[in-house]
Amino acid sequence: MERLLIQHCGVDHCAYLRGRSLHNVRIERLWRDVRKDSLESYRQIFTYLGNTGLLDMENEIHRSCLFLVFQPRIQASLDRTRDAWNHHKVRTARNKTPIAMFELSRETAIRRGYWTGDMGDDLNTAADPLYGYDGEAPLPPITEQHGEPEIVSQEPVGIDAEREADICVNDDDELRGVQELMPDFDFGRNDENWGIDVYCEAVLLLKSRM
Template sequence: MERNWRDVRKDTLEFFREIFTYLVEINLLDMENPIHRVCLFVVFQPRIQKSLDETIASWNLHKVRTAGNKSPHAIFQLSREKAINRGYWTGDPGDPLSTASDPHYGQDPEAPLPPADELQTDPTAADYTEYPDVAAEREAGVVINDDDEVSECREILSGMDFLSDDGNWGIDLYCTAVMRITEHFMG
């Protein structure tokens, strides 16, 4: 799995990190500017998602040497067919969300605990209750753009195809978005 995360970062996300760094270096992106932040999100989020979706598709179809050169997708389908043919595939998607959402779901109180030194280095779940509202989250740097800002930006930029090829890796679309949003609020 660690190798997979490395590959995702290297093959999927590094490209976008380099674009964002370049935009900062040439003074087209200022993360302190709310217009720049929301335009960056609106323009590049669909591109990043598309890249991640392509990575998933590629992963699901790659050959696994230790599984007879079958892909993860083929392994799943073959195991599903085998389960159906043997009569133990129920089609049951699992526990209901209300059960699976319980914070203690999946914990066995009877199971032995790991060694104390391992418990000390275990990560803890984020405590989202410390921020009473979006303003406090923004102040702490948890939320940078809220849903209302993103929705308003998308409405102003409606009609723009953020996945279109501008011949400049999305940079021209980003600049156009910044200009339109700036004109909307200034003009």
């Protein structure tokens, strides 16, 4: 990865960090905050719905309504957490915010002539299962290969494989069909109950229209 980044960005870009894992503390703290501030409430909601019999992930109606009601809410929560993180002051960076650190480093790179303007690949490109794999790339030196375990992905690929692995997901056709059956239903309405009431109403209405 180090060699790839140097080849892509140049030596002066400093696009990577080499060091012990203690340098991961900041990002590990971020993951903790994301779960605590954005995801934990919804985990508890889904657990509650499952325990009370209001949610059965084998049920297509339940799955579709769950996604349409809660996906926008979860995304909005993640957006708020992102904005809070990007604007919080980092003590070890002289109280600069992450946005300020990025802009300052970008300006420095532009001034020194190694800013490429390349912000990375788009989402569709990066979603390719073989993204980042180069079958013709030379292997690293044998000293760097020693002791490194071969990592074989166990993640199912495709909706059918995910369902076979008991990972229940919605496909686009299911969601599109639900939206066509409920064109006037406001999935994003604020029910002052974390979306639970909206979800239950959506399930009952969809059952009546199928």
